[in-house]
Amino acid sequence: MRSLTRHTLFWPLLALALLLVVNVIATPSFFSIRIQDGHLYGSLIDILRNGAPTLLIALGMTLVIATRGIDLSVGAIVAIAGAVTCTYLAGSPDEGSVSRAIVAMSLAVGVCVLLGLWNGFLIAVLGIQPIIATLVLMTAGRGLAMLITDGQIITVNNALFKKVGAGFVLGLPVAILIAMAVFAVTAVLTRRTALGMLIESVGINPEASRLAGVRARTITWTVYVFVAFCAGIAGVMIASNTSAADANNAGLFIELDAILAVVIGGTSLAGGRFSLTGTLIGAMFIQTLATTIPTIGIPSETNYLFKAVVVILVCLLQSPKARAALSVRRQSPLLTKGSAA
Amino acid sequence: MTQMSAAPAQATRTAEPVVEMSGVSVSFPGVKALQSVGLTLRPGEVHALMGENGAGKSTLIKALTGVYSIDEGTIIVGGEPRTFSGPAESQAAGISTVYQEINLCTNLTVAENMLLGREPRSFGRIDTREMNRRAGSVLARLGVDIEPRSLLGSHPIAIQQLVAIARAVDIDAELLILDEPTSSLDADEVVKLFEVMRTLRDEGVAIVFVSHFLDQVFEISDRMTVLRNGRLVGEYVTADTTQLQLVQAMIGRELETLEKIERQAEQNTVRATGTPLMEVLDLGRKGSVEAVDLQVFEGEVIGVAGLLGSGRTELARLLFGADAADHGDIQLRARRTKLRTPRQAIDQKIAFSSENRRSEGVIGDLSIADNMVLALQASRGWLRPLPAKTKERLVTQYIDALDIRPTDPHALMRNLSGGNQQKVLLARWLITEPELLILDEPTRGIDIGAKAQIQQLVADLAQQGVSVVFISAELEEVLRLSDRLVVMRDRRKIDERSNDDVSVADVLEIIAGEVRDDA
Numbered sequence: 001m002r003s004l005t006r007h008t009l010f011w012p013l014l015a016l017a018l019l020l021v022v023n024v025i026a027t028p029s030f031f032s033i034r035i036q037d038g039h040l041y042g043s044l045i046d047i048l049r050n051g052a053p054t055l056l057i058a059l060g061m062t063l064v065i066a067t068r069g070i071d072l073s074v075g076a077i078v079a080i081a082g083a084v085t086c087t088y089l090a091g092s093p094d095e096g097s098v099s100r101a102i103v104a105m106s107l108a109v110g111v112c113v114l115l116g117l118w119n120g121f122l123i124a125v126l127g128i129q130p131i132i133a134t135l136v137l138m139t140a141g142r143g144l145a146m147l148i149t150d151g152q153i154i155t156v157n158n159a160l161f162k163k164v165g166a167g168f169v170l171g172l173p174v175a176i177l178i179a180m181a182v183f184a185v186t187a188v189l190t191r192r193t194a195l196g197m198l199i200e201s202v203g204i205n206p207e208a209s210r211l212a213g214v215r216a217r218t219i220t221w222t223v224y225v226f227v228a229f230c231a232g233i234a235g236v237m238i239a240s241n242t243s244a245a246d247a248n249n250a251g252l253f254i255e256l257d258a259i260l261a262v263v264i265g266g267t268s269l270a271g272g273r274f275s276l277t278g279t280l281i282g283a284m285f286i287q288t289l290a291t292t293i294p295t296i297g298i299p300s301e302t303n304y305l306f307k308a309v310v311v312i313l314v315c316l317l318q319s320p321k322a323r324a325a326l327s328v329r330r331q332s333p334l335l336t337k338g339s340a341a
Numbered sequence: 342m343t344q345m346s347a348a349p350a351q352a353t354r355t356a357e358p359v360v361e362m363s364g365v366s367v368s369f370p371g372v373k374a375l376q377s378v379g380l381t382l383r384p385g386e387v388h389a390l391m392g393e394n395g396a397g398k399s400t401l402i403k404a405l406t407g408v409y410s411i412d413e414g415t416i417i418v419g420g421e422p423r424t425f426s427g428p429a430e431s432q433a434a435g436i437s438t439v440y441q442e443i444n445l446c447t448n449l450t451v452a453e454n455m456l457l458g459r460e461p462r463s464f465g466r467i468d469t470r471e472m473n474r475r476a477g478s479v480l481a482r483l484g485v486d487i488e489p490r491s492l493l494g495s496h497p498i499a500i501q502q503l504v505a506i507a508r509a510v511d512i513d514a515e516l517l518i519l520d521e522p523t524s525s526l527d528a529d530e531v532v533k534l535f536e537v538m539r540t541l542r543d544e545g546v547a548i549v550f551v552s553h554f555l556d557q558v559f560e561i562s563d564r565m566t567v568l569r570n571g572r573l574v575g576e577y578v579t580a581d582t583t584q585l586q587l588v589q590a591m592i593g594r595e596l597e598t599l600e601k602i603e604r605q606a607e608q609n610t611v612r613a614t615g616t617p618l619m620e621v622l623d624l625g626r627k628g629s630v631e632a633v634d635l636q637v638f639e640g641e642v643i644g645v646a647g648l649l650g651s652g653r654t655e656l657a658r659l660l661f662g663a664d665a666a667d668h669g670d671i672q673l674r675a676r677r678t679k680l681r682t683p684r685q686a687i688d689q690k691i692a693f694s695s696e697n698r699r700s701e702g703v704i705g706d707l708s709i710a711d712n713m714v715l716a717l718q719a720s721r722g723w724l725r726p727l728p729a730k731t732k733e734r735l736v737t738q739y740i741d742a743l744d745i746r747p748t749d750p751h752a753l754m755r756n757l758s759g760g761n762q763q764k765v766l767l768a769r770w771l772i773t774e775p776e777l778l779i780l781d782e783p784t785r786g787i788d789i790g791a792k793a794q795i796q797q798l799v800a801d802l803a804q805q806g807v808s809v810v811f812i813s814a815e816l817e818e819v820l821r822l823s824d825r826l827v828v829m830r831d832r833r834k835i836d837e838r839s840n841d842d843v844s845v846a847d848v849l850e851i852i853a854g855e856v857r858d859d860a
Contacts, residue, residue, distance in 0.1 A: 192726070193723050193724055193725075193726050194718045194721070194722075194723045194724075194725075194726040194727070195723040197707070197711055197715075197718065198718070198719065198723050200704075200706070200707060201704045201707060201711070201715055204704045204705060204706045204707060205700070205703065205704050205705070207700060207701050208700070208701050208702050208703060208704055209704065209715070209719075210682075210683060211661075211663055211683050211693065211695060211701055211702070212683070212715045212716040212719055212769065213683050213684045213687040213716050213719040213720050214715070214719040215684060215719070272706045273706055
């Protein structure tokens with residue numbers, strides 16, 4: 001039992017399971033999945049689909065956080081990705097064509113990769129602290145997205161584009177398939193190659209890694225490009241879901257959800273060891289929470305309040321002092337502070 | 342009560358022990374660090390805690406100060422059974438510790454560091470003036486001539502160490518624990534430290550002294566407790582014990598290895614002819630090392646001697662590309678080469694083990710195995726992971742060969758003792774099969790047993806044709822191993838000679854001779 005509770009994924013899984021139980025009690029049909037027109041529908045499918053953009057970004061964020069970094073600009077990048085896709089499509093003569101959609105989406109993701117290069121340059125080459133460096137794009141990025149869309153919400157009509165966020169393939173939502181594919185690729189890239197170990201070593205001790213010949217700068221740069229790439233896909237997905245680019249609201253606060261998902265999954269903000277599976281569970285937890293709140297009759301505007309509670313719980317669980325208090329074997333005497341002086 | 346005058350202190354000499362630990366056991370995941378160990382500390386005595394690396398000295402100290410919680414046993418402090426749940430509590434009970442690795446904030450001033458957490462206040466605000474005055478008076482008592490308002494980070498490690506001790510002294514401790522306080526101090530700084538220790542002892546303070554320098558232990562300590570492999574070997578009165586007895590108690594076997602190394606090094610007469618493996622001309626970097634010329638031949642051990650801050654570490658960093666040189670030439674195997682990053686040097690089969698194990702070597706949260714293969718993996722690139730079987734073979738081979746404990750390759754690096762960490766780091770470089778191995782203080786802060794093993798390793802490597810640049814503050818060690826000797830002073834190479842019958846006194850004269858010329 002003790003070794004079970006010590007497993008890194010024990011607490012995230014327990015929390016997710018508890019939430020699911022609450023849902024089943026509130027809506028007994030929660031787990032039911034029905035097939036309609038060959039497509040799967042149900043609450044669980046909804047959670048997975050709506051959680052896909054957060055999961056995508058959280059995957060990239062996991063690697064960034066593992067290197068001791070953080071990326072606050074992902075929400076702005078989401079907005080830019082949507083803006084680029086929709087503006088390009090709306091401005092082209094054949095708005096509905098397949099080839100235009102492919103060009104538009106590739107262009108959007110390409111722009112995001114460039115933005116990731118910019119973040120990585122500030123952090124890995126110029127040595128600016130990640131929180132400051134990405135704050136630049138977090139604030140400027142939304143402005144950039146507004147500039148691209150000219151301040152308008154741009155709606156488009158393109159079947160292929162619409163499919164990315166709202167369509168189905170083989171009965172499953174495309175968004176889920178994309179997120180799972182990125183998850184699988186990331187897992188293979190980090191755990192079947194040496195990339196994961198090198199990222200961790202840079203996160204734990206950058207100078208020792210450099211002296212051991214690890215190209216710490218390249219690795220740092222790469223993870224910021226990767227998270228921007230993920231945010232780009234997520235941005236296309238979010239815009240596709242409504243077939244519209246809303247520079248103001250697309251991906252708003254998604255960076256916080258992504259960071260929260262990573263932390264719930266057991267990856268420490270201090271860098272080092274990371275868990276992609278943990279992040280997957282964390283992202284699902286957050287989305288389930290957002291779904292649960294209206295289900296049990298609480299107005300969904302209070303969502304942030306509940307997230308705050310989760311943050312506090314996670315912080316408590318990760319703090320060494322709280323852990324010690326949980327597994328206390330002896331009553332420790334109160335600290336007599338100042339008696340030494 | 343801690344500020345006792347000299348007279349009552351003498352009276353308490355036979356009185357109640359300050360600390361009595363008995364039957365103490367501590368274990369970490371996969372490691373039994375201490376098994377039923379006892380330690381008795383009396384007021385007005387310097388008590389040396391001796392043992393090899395991984396013997397459990399640091400663990401015992403951390404168990405006493407509440408950094409680690411104990412699984413079994415009792416700790417009696419001042420006559421009462423106590424269990425501290427952290428250093429703050431043990432400090433409040435009069436136990437002050439200076440750890441082997443300095444735990445101070447380099448971005449604060451000297452005074453702020455000394456009084457951190459105990460700042461004098463007036464009207465609820467920190468009284469900076471009083472703080473600087475108090476820090477200054479403690480420093481003056483220790484004879485350390487530095488400005489309390491200067492940033493700690495602006496001083497060399499040796500001074501930072503003295504500040505750490507000054508901090509502990511200021512707490513008015515009944516028990517002062519000094520874990521390897523002399524490992525980065527020069528000879529006259531050690532003398533200064535010992536003066537302070539004697540003063541404190543005569544005031545009735547109990548002092549625990551952990552050191553690997555046997556001479557120092559015999560000079561300063563009254564009593565010794567010896568640990569081996571996490572177990573208690575015994576307590577000895579220093580005056581009744583010989584160095585040989587102590588060493589045998591510590592390592593539990595004869596000490597012929599060192600003599601064997603010396604014989605081997607003598608036989609290894611190197612042909613310093615032909616094309617050198619590495620030749621540097623006029624190599625230097627502003628503010629670090631002035632123009633150095635150096636030739637390194639195949640299978641040769643070059644010993645670099647010099648005081649702390651003489652530029653010996655800086656030279657090593659230039660040879661490895663850890664810092665980029667701003668002038669000079671490097672030729673490797675007769676070809677001109679630029680070494681601007683460690684990676685370029687590693688690609689040229691050069692390896693460098695830094696003197697700062699913790700900050701520049703150890704990846705604490707990774708396993709022994711990952712730490713070992715890091716350099717090789719980095720040079721293979723992330724796309725070509727080391728096959729699991731090769732990795733396992735290499736790791737077990739080196740754990741065996743270097744006698745690394747624990748033997749579990751999955752144990753986390755941060756749970757290892759200093760000496761075992763050092764061995765893992767050496768293994769990291771040996772796995773890359775270097776042709777030039779630069780070792781900066783590879784034996785610092787580790788015990789005789791491990792020291793002998795590492796020296797043996799260097800001698801063996803040289804015989805196999807590996808060139809070694811060996812830097813150490815211990816001149817005996819440098820002279821024992823090296824074929825050629827380079828002496829550094831004031832960031833310059835001041836002498837180079839072949840190591841034929843050079844004695845420690847000769848080297849000291851070379852260094853000191855320059856001092857006289859300057860004066």
